[in-house]
Amino acid sequence: MSDLEAFRAEARAWLEENAPEGVKGIKADELNGVWGGKRCEFEVPDQKVWLERMGAKGWTAPMWPAEYGGGGLSKAESKILSQEMKALDLPPALIGFGLTMIGPTLLQFGTEEQKKEHLPRIVRGEIRWCQGYSEPGAGSDLASLQTKAERDGDDFIINGTKVWTSYADKADWIFALVRNDNSGIKQEGITFLLIDMDDPGVNVSPILLISGKSPFCETHFTDVRVPVKNVIHEIGAGWTVAKALLGHERTMIADTFGSxxxxxxxxxxxxxxxxxxxxxxxxxxxxxxxxxxxxxxxxxxxxxxxxxxxxxxxxxxxxxxxxxxxxxxxxxxxxxxxxxxxxxxxxxxxxxxxxxxxxxxxxxxxxxxxxxxxxxxxxxxxxxxxxxxxxxxxxxxxxxxx
Amino acid sequence: MQLILDEDQQMIAQTALDFVDEHSPVARFRELRDSGAALGYSRDLYKEMAALGWTGILFDEKVGGAGMGFAELVLIVEALGRKLAPEPFLGGVTMGGSALALGGNEAMKSEWLPSVIDGSKVVAFAHQEKNSRYDAYAISTRADATDSGYRLTGEKVQVLDAVGADAVIVPARVSGESGDREGITLFLVETGAAGVSLTAQTRVDHRNAAIVALDGVEVAATAVLGVEGQGAELIDTVLDRATVVLTAEMLGGMSEAFDLTVEYLKTREQFGVKIGSFQGLQHRAAEVFCEIELARSCVMAAARAIDAGAPDATKLVSLAKAKCSDAYLLAANEGVQMFAGVGMTDEYDIGFYLKRARAAELTFGDSAYHRNRWAELGSY
Missing domain, CATH: 1.20.140.10 (Butyryl-CoA Dehydrogenase, subunit A, domain 3)
Structure with a gap:
């Protein structure tokens, strides 16, 4: 038996042993999937069991390195895993921006300490992430954003408003673009920052859409104190990080519509x-x-x-x-x-x-x-x-x- | 089904592009057109292409072919389509050749296929009759039984690559009415036979095409291809194959038309700036780019589906033809518009692509025809 065939048999056996009956046939789409987080709600109790077991195995993020809690699988193994899950009618145990957006970005740009701090908690579905990019005055022209980050010792003091922050009312952390410097061209002086939504001064209000409902929110920051160690890549290099992340987002949106x-x-x-x-x-x-x-x-x-x-x-x-x-x-x-x-x-x-x-x-x-x-x-x-x-x-x- | 080129296929594609660049710039097509010669292509160059193995791609190794498939042939034809090279790969190799290979008896195959493969002979395929539009069963040409075989009477039009052909495969009616699926038989008719007359036609795309008139042409019983009275099946297969090859030609044509246009946008100046800096033109160019990318995926998928005998091959053929019909016309129309005044002149090549796009659209069914066929195949 080749290594891959052995892995297939092993994966199949583990899934049959560990997948609870109640998650079979559930779609992992925006509405029915499990997004994780401190306030995670499960439609079916078995979804919680499924998340715990898959998260512990690292198979919510099969290709992330095992040292950060991931499954450590190769591309080929990961493909086999998803084939076997499909064959057993099993949905992914976890979905969300942690897996698709900030996780890949941390793997690319994060420090060892940042990866160790955040990735395992994403894998286990403990922290739900949202994205803070757009602002009332900066839509398609994202680089004109003005949410202010003022240096104060080892911290930044954040003031400003982000809009279209999907599920900010349910998220635990936000990855945001903030402006630390206004002197150069607008793409410079932007910093990519991780902010704990529980920090004092963070306020979230939902936005009602023409469809009568929505996952979107406005997120306000008033004198929010964020440690400088939460900067991803370098201070002022946020635009580079943002572009890489936008690539992940566009692939995700295309996947959704092409699936x-x-x-x-x-x-x-x-x-x-x-x-x-x-x-x-x-x-x-x-x-x-x-x-x-x-x-x-x-x-x-x-x-x-x-x-x-x-x-x-x-x-x-x-x-x-x-x-x-x-x-x-x-x-x-x-x-x-x-x-x-x-x-x-x-x-x-x-x-x-x-x-x-x-x-x-x-x-x-x-x-x-x-x-x-x-x-x-x-x-x-x-x-x-x-x-x-x-x-x-x-x-x-x-x-x-x- | 993998929608990428393997190493061999990449080499075939590159060889074809290099050969066509070197031996068949669009200026050659222009000269052929201006010369007014009805053949419309070069026999010598066709022989060179045959020597490279291109004409044998589809056919079994035991008759001298390469035993490859449509996934490879479309790469050659795409390169030909880029520079409007008019050699008889569609009517001759794909249509006549496929009909022979799929429906010919052993004697017929051993007599004709080797010369089709070495490029010394051309066998065309005459399905089209006057006023039949896209109905391949609208056949009034009669085949009356005689003591020794059949007598054929009727007229075929716009028979591709028939000028200069050595034989033509003729679907004729042995029973029933025009439009019936039943009662069609295919015959191999030598163009030199008594009662056959070829009249060259001049089409908007200046492609080799002719009227084939059959005035009581006597053929032997051994001239039949496929099953007597059941020829519709063979026609369907040949037309699906021809459609895939045509979409490859279209893909090449739309890609080249678009490349010419983008290059023009980068060089032409108006109001003191390059016209390619205008967002009104940039967005339209970007839309053409997307449509060509989608068309390419469809052509690759259809060719592979035919090679694999996939159950949805017919649907994919319709998909490819519908997408290519619309995308080629879009690329060519936008090309003429963006070249503007000079795009309307015969001196510039972009107009050739508009004519080709229209001719290809109206061959083997336009996009509306193929949407209808798609719906029928989907039972609605």
Whole structure:
């Protein structure tokens, strides 16, 4: 038996032994996944058991080094682990920005002390992280941020406001960009800082969106004292760290929208979207009765498949050692625009049924779809607007002049 | 299915690009067009391409081929498409050659395939009739049984690579009505046979195409390819293969058209600055870039799916053709717009790509046709 086959057998045996029955079949998406943290809520008690066992094994972060609590697995082993989890219908035990954003950033830029302090707690799901980048006056033009960091001995004193801090009301720590120096060009003088949300002077208020709900918050900092040892990389080098982290975020967003994109139906089997259209719009001689909706459904499915093939192609290239460059902006752009179009099509398929906000006379699915459509409108704004992605492609991929 | 090129494939692609750069700049296509010669390509250069093994890629080693597949052939054709090289890889190698290899009897294969593979002969494929649009079963050409075989009567149009071809494979009706899937048989017809007349057609893309008129052409029973009356299946297979090869040509064309455009944006000055600095043009160029990237993934996937005999190969072919049709037109239309005044002149090459894009779109089904086919395959 090769080493990998032995690992597969070992992983399978461990999962069968340790995975609680109650987590099988649960989706680890934004709504149903476990985000961890001091105030973590579990829908099902077995999710807690699952997190504890996977966290102790390091398999919530399979490829992080074992010395920081990770699983220490190779790429190939990690792939096998996820195949075996899929085969047993097991979700990842933990999701969130610790694993996808600040963790990889710490591995890249953190000091030994910082890695030792934070990574194991992320792996075990003890600390939930949020991101403090945008400000009321700094959206797409992120580098114009003004949250102030004034040096006072071994501390910085932080004053300012961050917006769009997803789940700040549930997070324990925030990684934030702050301005320590206003004298140079705007990309200079920015520092990447880790802040404990329990520190005095940190206040969080939720933001209500056009969809009627939201994970977003405003986070205010009033004379918050943060030790200088919480700076990642160097003081004033935060922009470099932020750019690397934005890359992680864009990959994550593209993964989210591309994840179901490669799915193939068996011959003759209707997709979710076409079934919905047949059910809601009607059917004539085996076809969706509205020819325009039918054409749009086909177009949506085809665009989704083409996008899925493209993310696969990039992933295949990455496995062969070609790391994605600025062209990954394309995935953020295309994935989010695709999701918006998909939600608009679903609303059009539902017709007047999609007009419900809440209450009687509307079905749950339609009510949810309408809220999802409104929420999806933000996809092409958050994480860098579509226009910013187009700028990146034009300048950094195509080399067009400034 | 891996959507990357392995080392051999990278070498094939590079060799093709280098060869085409050296021997077939767009200026060669321009000269061929200006000469007005109906053949539209160079027999000598075609022989050189055959000597490199390109014409044999699809075919079994036992008939002299390379025993590779579409994943490799698309790399060659993409390079040809970049510089509009007009040699008969679509109508000849892919359509005529595939029909022979898949439907020909042993005698027919041993007589014809070796010369198709060494580039000394061309066999075209005549599925298109007047007013049939994209319905490959809209066949009125008749095959009446005789004592020794069949008598063919009818007319085929826009038969690709038929000018200068040695034989044409002709789908004809043995029973039923135009549009019926049943009752079609394919025949190998030598272009020198009595009653066959070829008339060169001039298309907007100046690709080699001809009317093939059949006026009581006598063929032997051994001229049949595939199963009598069941030829639709062979037509479907040949057209799917041809479509993949065409999408590769389109991918090459759209990539080159886009490269020309981006280069122009970086050099052309207006109002004292490079026009590529205008955000209105930058964003449109970035959108074209995305569409070409998606088209490339689809072409790679469709070629690999056909090679693997994957169950969703047909859907992937439709996906590739729909994406390439729209993306090539977008790249070419945006190219002409961004070149602006000079883009409208015959002197600049960008217009060639617009014509090619349109011709390719309207060959083997446009994007709306393939969305309909996708929906049918998805049972809605």
């Amino acid at each position: 179901s994109a490669g799915a193939t139906k068996k011959a003759g089997e209707r997709s979710f979207l076409s079934s919905l259209a047949v059910e809601r719009v009607g059917e004539r001689e085996g076809r969706i009765s509205d020819p325009i909706i039918r054409d749009d459904v086909a177009k949506m499915e085809m665009e989704t498949r083409a996008f899925g093939l493209t993310t696969q192609r990039t992933a295949d290239a990455a496995k062969a050692g070609h790391n994605p460059g600025p062209e990954s902006s394309m995935f953020k752009l295309y994935g989010t625009e695709l999701n918006k179009t998909r939600m608009e099509l679903m609303v059009r398929i539902l017709g007047p049924d999609a007009l419900g906000w809440e209450g009687d006379g509307f079905d749950e699915f339609a009510l949810g779809t309408t809220r999802d459509w409104l929420r999806s409108r933000g996809n092409s704004i958050e994480g860098g607007t579509s226009e910013v992605q187009l700028n990146v492609i034009a300048k950094r991929v195509l080399g067009l002049p400034a």
